[in-house]
Amino acid sequence: MANSPFTPGIAAGRLSSEALDRNFTDLHPPLDKHEALVAADRCYFCHDAPCVTACPTTIDIPLFIRQIVTGIPEAAARTILDQNILGGMCARVCPTETLCEEACVREVAEGRPVEIGRLQRFATDTMMARDSHPYGRAENTGKRVAVVGAGPAGLACAHRLAMYGHEVVVFDARPRPGGLNEYGVASYKTVDGFAQAEVEWLLGIGGIKVEQSARLSGGLDLDALIRDHDAVFLGIGLAGVNALQIEGVDLQGVDDAVEFIADLRQAEDLSNLAIGRNVVVVGGGMTAIDVAVQSKLLGAETVTIVYRRGRDRMSASSYEQDLATSKGVRIVTNARPVRVVGDGAVQEAEFEYTRDVPNGLDSTGETFRLAADQVFMAIGQKLEDGPGTLQIEGGKIKVDESGRTSLDGVWAGGDCATGGDDLTVTAVAEGRDAAEDIHKAIHAGAGTAIETPRQGIESG
Amino acid sequence: MANLACEFVGIRSPNPFWLASAPPTDKEYNVRRAFDAGWGGVVWKTLGEEGPPIVNVNGPRYGAVWGADRRLLGLNNIELITDRPLEINLQEIKTVKRDYPDRAVVVSLMVPCVEDAWKTILPLVEDTGADGIELNFGCPHGMSERGMGSAVGQVPDYIEMVTRWCKQNTRMPVIVKLTPNITDIRYPARASKAGGADAVSLINTVSSITSVNLDTYSPEPSIDGKGTHGGFCGPAVKPIALNMVAQIARDPESEGLPISGIGGVTTWRDAAEFLTLGAGNVQICTAAMTYGFKIVQEMISGLGDWMDEKGHASVDDVVGRAVPNFTDWQYLNLNYVTKARIDQDLCIGCGRCFAACEDTSHQAIAMNPERRFEVIDEECVACNLCVNVCPVEDCITMEELAPGAIDLRTGQDVVADYANWTTHPNNPGACAAE
Ligand SMILES: Cc1cc2nc3c(=O)[nH]c(=O)nc-3n(C[C@H](O)[C@H](O)[C@H](O)COP(=O)(O)OP(=O)(O)OC[C@H]3O[C@@H](n4cnc5c(N)ncnc54)[C@H](O)[C@@H]3O)c2cc1C
Ligand SMILES: Cc1cc2nc3c(=O)[nH]c(=O)nc-3n(C[C@H](O)[C@H](O)[C@H](O)COP(=O)(O)O)c2cc1C
Ligand code: SF4
Ligand code: SF4
Ligand code: SF4
Numbered sequence: 001m002a003n004s005p006f007t008p009g010i011a012a013g014r015l016s017s018e019a020l021d022r023n024f025t026d027l028h029p030p031l032d033k034h035e036a037l038v039a040a041d042r043c044y045f046c047h048d049a050p051c052v053t054a055c056p057t058t059i060d061i062p063l064f065i066r067q068i069v070t071g072i073p074e075a076a077a078r079t080i081l082d083q084n085i086l087g088g089m090c091a092r093v094c095p096t097e098t099l100c101e102e103a104c105v106r107e108v109a110e111g112r113p114v115e116i117g118r119l120q121r122f123a124t125d126t127m128m129a130r131d132s133h134p135y136g137r138a139e140n141t142g143k144r145v146a147v148v149g150a151g152p153a154g155l156a157c158a159h160r161l162a163m164y165g166h167e168v169v170v171f172d173a174r175p176r177p178g179g180l181n182e183y184g185v186a187s188y189k190t191v192d193g194f195a196q197a198e199v200e201w202l203l204g205i206g207g208i209k210v211e212q213s214a215r216l217s218g219g220l221d222l223d224a225l226i227r228d229h230d231a232v233f234l235g236i237g238l239a240g241v242n243a244l245q246i247e248g249v250d251l252q253g254v255d256d257a258v259e260f261i262a263d264l265r266q267a268e269d270l271s272n273l274a275i276g277r278n279v280v281v282v283g284g285g286m287t288a289i290d291v292a293v294q295s296k297l298l299g300a301e302t303v304t305i306v307y308r309r310g311r312d313r314m315s316a317s318s319y320e321q322d323l324a325t326s327k328g329v330r331i332v333t334n335a336r337p338v339r340v341v342g343d344g345a346v347q348e349a350e351f352e353y354t355r356d357v358p359n360g361l362d363s364t365g366e367t368f369r370l371a372a373d374q375v376f377m378a379i380g381q382k383l384e385d386g387p388g389t390l391q392i393e394g395g396k397i398k399v400d401e402s403g404r405t406s407l408d409g410v411w412a413g414g415d416c417a418t419g420g421d422d423l424t425v426t427a428v429a430e431g432r433d434a435a436e437d438i439h440k441a442i443h444a445g446a447g448t449a450i451e452t453p454r455q456g457i458e459s460g
Numbered sequence: 461m462a463n464l465a466c467e468f469v470g471i472r473s474p475n476p477f478w479l480a481s482a483p484p485t486d487k488e489y490n491v492r493r494a495f496d497a498g499w500g501g502v503v504w505k506t507l508g509e510e511g512p513p514i515v516n517v518n519g520p521r522y523g524a525v526w527g528a529d530r531r532l533l534g535l536n537n538i539e540l541i542t543d544r545p546l547e548i549n550l551q552e553i554k555t556v557k558r559d560y561p562d563r564a565v566v567v568s569l570m571v572p573c574v575e576d577a578w579k580t581i582l583p584l585v586e587d588t589g590a591d592g593i594e595l596n597f598g599c600p601h602g603m604s605e606r607g608m609g610s611a612v613g614q615v616p617d618y619i620e621m622v623t624r625w626c627k628q629n630t631r632m633p634v635i636v637k638l639t640p641n642i643t644d645i646r647y648p649a650r651a652s653k654a655g656g657a658d659a660v661s662l663i664n665t666v667s668s669i670t671s672v673n674l675d676t677y678s679p680e681p682s683i684d685g686k687g688t689h690g691g692f693c694g695p696a697v698k699p700i701a702l703n704m705v706a707q708i709a710r711d712p713e714s715e716g717l718p719i720s721g722i723g724g725v726t727t728w729r730d731a732a733e734f735l736t737l738g739a740g741n742v743q744i745c746t747a748a749m750t751y752g753f754k755i756v757q758e759m760i761s762g763l764g765d766w767m768d769e770k771g772h773a774s775v776d777d778v779v780g781r782a783v784p785n786f787t788d789w790q791y792l793n794l795n796y797v798t799k800a801r802i803d804q805d806l807c808i809g810c811g812r813c814f815a816a817c818e819d820t821s822h823q824a825i826a827m828n829p830e831r832r833f834e835v836i837d838e839e840c841v842a843c844n845l846c847v848n849v850c851p852v853e854d855c856i857t858m859e860e861l862a863p864g865a866i867d868l869r870t871g872q873d874v875v876a877d878y879a880n881w882t883t884h885p886n887n888p889g890a891c892a893a894e
Contacts, residue, residue: 041529045812046811046812047810047811049811106808109852
C-alpha cells in the first residue's frame with residue numbers, strides 16, 4: 001500500500017511521481033518569444049533607471065530589455081553577463097520583488113512591474129542555448145589566484161579573474177560546485193539541473209581549475225594558499241548552522257532545514273525522500289519558507305511555520321510568505337519554541353507567545369502545542385572554518401568595499417564576508433568586485449581604469 | 461441619438477462609414493456580410509476593362525509595420541485591381557444593390573487612358589443600378605507601370621481629361637480618388653473640380669517599402685527573392701491623409717468640392733476627425749482587414765455618442781467644423797505663451813522627460829534628488845516634447861501664462877493681444893511670404 005499525506009510519522013512517497021513532478025516544476029515558467037516581446041515592451045527605458053540602482057550587480061536593465069525588444073536577445077544576455085556572470089541563476093532566484101522589480105517605476109505606478117527577472121531569464125537562456133561561451137581570456141598573465149568556495153561569490157570572482165588572463169584554482173568542500181545554487185535554493189526555482197549546467201557553461205571560459213571535496217582547514221591551510229598563490233579569495237559562505245538550546249532538540253525528527261534542503265536538492269528520486277505528516281518549521285527567513293513549501297510539495301499533511309516576531313519582521317519577503325500560504329503552509333507569528341516533546345521521536349512542539357519589549361522579546365505566559373512528526377530548525381547559518389588569523393566582525397569576515405580582508409593578499413566576499421544581504425546576486429557582485437581589485441593589485445602595469453576585456457561573441 | 465444618416469453627392473447611406481475599394485469589397489459574399497454587419501456603403505473593388513482579368517502575384521502581397529504586442533500599425537500591399545472577370549463583378553453588384561437598396565454602392569473603375577475605354581465600361585456599370593463611380597487614379601504599384609492608377613493621378617491634366625470624359629458619358633455621380641504620391645494635393649483636386657467631378661476621395665496608398673529581409677536582402681514582401689514597392693495604409697498613414705483632406709477643404713479654388721476621407725481610419729474618433737476637417741464621409745480598408753467587419757459597431761456607437769455629447773444632430777453639423785481653425789504658420793499667435801507643468805502626484809519618475817529635454821532639446825527639466833523632475837521656466841520653450849514622451853497621460857500639461865505674467869525665459873510680459881509673424885520685428889519682409 002502506497003503512502004499518503006495521512007501516513008503517520010516520517011515517510012517517503014506520500015505523493016505519486018506524477019504529482020511530485022507537477023509540484024516541483026518551474027515556479028516561474030520561461031517566457032516564450034512573444035511573451036518576452038510583450039513583457040519587454042512595457043519597459044519605459046527610464047533615464048538613470050531606478051531598477052538598475054536596485055540591482056546589486058548594477059545590470060543595465062533598460063538596455064538589455066531594449067535589446068530584447070529589437071530582437072537581439074544574445075546582445076541582451078551580454079549586457080546582463082558583463083555585470084553578472086550568474087545572470088541565469090539570478091534571473092531564477094533573485095527576490096526581484098524586493099530588488100529591481102520593487103524599484104521599477106511601473107511597480108510604483110500600477111503595482112505591476114516590468115517582469116525583469118523573467119526577461120533576464122529569456123535573454124540568458126537564449127544565450128546559454130548556444131554551445132559556446134561568450135567570453136574569452138586575455139593573454140595569460142602568469143599569475144595564480146586561489147579561490148576557496150565554488151558558490152556564487154567564488155565562481156563570479158574566478159570568472160572575472162580568468163577574463164583578465166590569470167590562472168585560477170577553486171577549492172570546494174562539497175562534491176559538486178555551485179554552493180547553495182546546487183545545495184540550497186528551492187528546487188522549483190532552478191529545475192532541470194540548471195545549477196550544474198550553469199557552472200559548466202561558466203567554466204567554458206577556460207583557465208579555471210576546480211577541485212571538489214577540498215575543505216579549507218581540513219587539508220587546505222590559508223598560509224600555504226597565500227604562499228603558493230599571488231592572491232586568495234574566500235567565498236566559503238556560511239557552512240555552519242545556528243542551534244537552538246531547548247529541551248528535546250535531540251529527539252529523532254528534529255532536523256536542520258539547510259541539511260534537509262541539500263538532501264532534497266541532491267535526491268535522484270523525490271519519491272524516496274521521507275517527510276513528516278505534520279511538519280513544524282522554526283524560523284522566519286527564506287530557508288524557513290523554502291523548507292516549509294517543499295515539505296508541503298512532498299506531501300506533508302500539515303506544515304506550520306512558527307516565527308518569534310510579527311510578520312513584518314520576517315526576513316522572507318511578503319511575496320515569499322504569500323507563496324508559502326498559497327501552497328497551504330500556515331504561518332504562526334509572535335511565538336517561540338520552548339521544548340520539543342516526544343518519546344524517542346518527536347510528537348509535539350511547544351511554543352510560547354511573545355511580545356516586543358524595548359530590549360528584545362518577552363513571553364506573554366501563554367503556551368500552545370503543535371502536533372509534529374518533524375521539526376525543521378531554520379534559524380540561520382553561521383561562519384565555519386573561518387581562518388583564525390582573519391579579523392571577524394558580527395560573525396563574518398571583515399572586508400572593505402573592495403573585498404580586502406585584514407590579511408594582505410586575502411580577499412573575501414559573499415555570505416561569509418561583511419556587507420550586503422545574504423543573496424546570490426550580492427555574492428556575485430562581491431566576488432566580481434574583489435576580482436577587479438585583485439587584478440589591480442597583482443597585475444603589474446594594469447591601469448587604474450579597469451576595462452573588461454570584451455571578446456567577440458563568436459569566440460567560443 | 462444623433463442621426464448618422466448622410467447624403468454624399470446625392471448618394472444616401474444610413475451612416476458615413478463606407479468600405480474603401482479593396483479586398484473587403486471584392487465580391488458579393490464580402491459585401492453582403494459587411495452590409496449585414498452595419499456598414500453604410502461600399503466602394504466596390506476596382507474593375508478593369510472587359511477581357512482576360514489582370515493577375516496578381518501568387519506569393520505574399522502584404523508587408524507590415526507593427527507596434528507593441530504586434531498591433532498592426534501599417535500595411536503595405538502589392539495587390540492590383542480585381543482579378544475576377546468583369547461580368548461576374550457586374551452581376552454581383554447588381555444583385556447586392558437590389559437586395560440592399562438603402563446602402564451606398566459605388567463602383568471603382570480603372571481602364572486605360574483613352575476615351576473609348578471609359579465610354580465602353582460606363583453603361584455597363586450604370587446598368588447594375590450602382591449609385592456612383594469612383595475613378596481610381598491612386599493605385600501606386602503595378603497598374604501605374606501600365607499608365608493607369610497613380611500615373612494618371614500624378615498629372616492634373618489627365619485627371620481633368622478623364623473626369624470630363626466620365627461626366628460626359630454617364631449620369632452617375634463621379635468621385636475621383638486621389639493619390640498621395642504627389643507634392644501638393646491641391647492641384648489634382650482642382651483638376652478634378654475643373655473636369656466636373658462631383659467629389660474627390662483620398663488618400664489611396666502611399667508608395668512604400670515596409671522592411672528588408674536581413675537574411676536574404678530582399679525587400680518585403682518577397683516574391684522569390686525580389687520585392688517591389690507597394691502602397692502603405694492603416695493607422696500610420698492617418699496624419700498624412702488628414703492633412704491632405706484638410707488642405708483641399710480649405711483651398712478656395714476647390715471650395716465646396718465634397719471629400720470622402722480615407723486613410724488610417726481605425727476608430728470612431730479617427731472618423732470624427734476626418735469629418736471635422738472637411739470629409740463628408742469616410743472610407744475604411746485596413747481596420748476592417750485587421751479586425752473584421754464588426755468594428756463598424758464601435759464606430760457607429762462612438763460617433764453617435766460624441767455627437768450627442770456635443771449636441772450635433774446630424775453628420776452635416778460636424779463636417780468641416782475644424783477647417784476654419786486650420787491656418788498657416790504665419791498666422792499663429794506668437795503672444796500665446798505656455799510652460800510645461802509636471803503633476804508630481806501623477807509622475808512615476810521614469811525620467812524620460814528629462815532625457816528628452818536634456819539630451820535633445822532645451823535643458824529645461826531639472827532632475828532633483830529623489831527623482832523629482834521639475835520644469836525650469838527660464839529655459840522651457842514650451843515645445844511640448846516632454847508631454848509627448850511622458851508615459852503617463854496628463855502628467856505633463858502645457859499651461860497658458862495669463863496676460864501680465866512674465867515669461868521667465870524671455871523676461872518679457874505676456875501680452876494679451878494677438879500678434880503673428882507677419883508683423884513681427886524680426887521678419888525682414890514686412891508681410892512675409894509663406
Ligand atoms: C535554503 C536557502 C535558500 C536560499 N534561497 C535563495 C534565493 O532564492 N535567492 C537568493 O538570492 N538567495 C538565496 N539564498 C541565499 C544564497 O544562496 C546565498 O546568499 C549565496 O549562495 C551565497 O553565496 P556564497 O558564494 O557566498 O556562498 P555559498 O553559496 O554558501 O557557497 C560557499 C561554498 O564554499 C564551500 N565551502 C564552505 N566552507 C569551505 C571550506 N572550509 N573549504 C572549502 N570550501 C568551503 C561550500 O561547499 C560552498 O560550495 C538561500 C540560502 C539558503 C540557505
Ligand atoms: C490590399 C489592398 C488593395 C487595395 N486595392 C485598391 C483598389 O483596388 N482600388 C482602390 O482604389 N484602392 C485600393 N486600395 C486602397 C484602399 O482603398 C485605401 O485607399 C487605402 O488602403 C487607405 O485606407 P486605409 O488606411 O483605411 O486602409 C487597396 C488597399 C489594400 C490594402
Ligand atoms: S524601472 Fe522599470 S520601466 Fe524603468 S527601465 Fe527599469 S524596468 Fe524599465
Ligand atoms: S516643453 Fe520642451 S522645452 Fe519645455 S520642458 Fe518640455 S521638452 Fe523642455
Ligand atoms: S516623463 Fe512623465 S512620468 Fe516620467 S519623470 Fe517625466 S513627468 Fe514623470
